[in-house]
Amino acid sequence: MYESRENYLETILILKNETGSVRSIDIARRLDFSKPSVSRAVAILKEDKYIEIDENGYITLTNKGEEKAKSIYERHKLLTKFLAQTAKVDEKIAEEDACRIEHIISDETFQGIKNFLKNVSK
Known part of the structure; x- marks a missing residue:
């Protein structure tokens, strides 16, 4: 798509x-x-x-x-969180970058980021 x-x-x-x-x-x-x-x-x-x-x-x-919309939105939210937490960038910048990344990131990389965030939150 x-x-x-x-x-x-x-x-x-x-x-x-x-x-x-x-x-x-x-x-x-x-x-x-x-x-x-x-x-x-x-x-x-x-x-x-x-x-x-x-x-x-x-x-x-x-x-x-x-x-499809929920999948895209989940990517957007998690990528924003990931960029803000790991790269320590401003939330607005993290959100703008996440909006671009969410459309091109592979499922494998996204799952890795998702797992990373789960482990960090523990």
């Missing part, structure tokens, strides 16, 4: 958790993207069965979409 589509799914999940409902305009505002760009991305996510859109324009994640 493309990084941009992963970002959309993650944003939908975050908005849903924050506000309870999500529309295309909410995504456009959060990501500071144009409405036409968001409409195109949303159409692709719907076509690929990651989201559903009701008659009022409210967007919900399908099971497939929610699973």
Whole structure:
């Protein structure tokens, strides 16, 4: 999956958790993207069965979409924590870097970081 589509799914999940409902305009505002760009991305996510859109324009994640979004968000949160704790960088910088890394890191490396953080927390 493309990084941009992963970002959309993650944003939908975050908005849903924050506000309870999500529309295309909410995504456009959060990501500071144009409405036409968001409409195109949303159409692709719907076509690929990651989201559903009701008659009022409210967007919900399908099971497939929610699973993918939660996976991306978990990577984001754990990588942010890892970078802040191990590299001792500012939380904002750690979060920005984690946002880029989460899309390219291998499952094996991510699992290693996840295990590392579990062991450090003990």
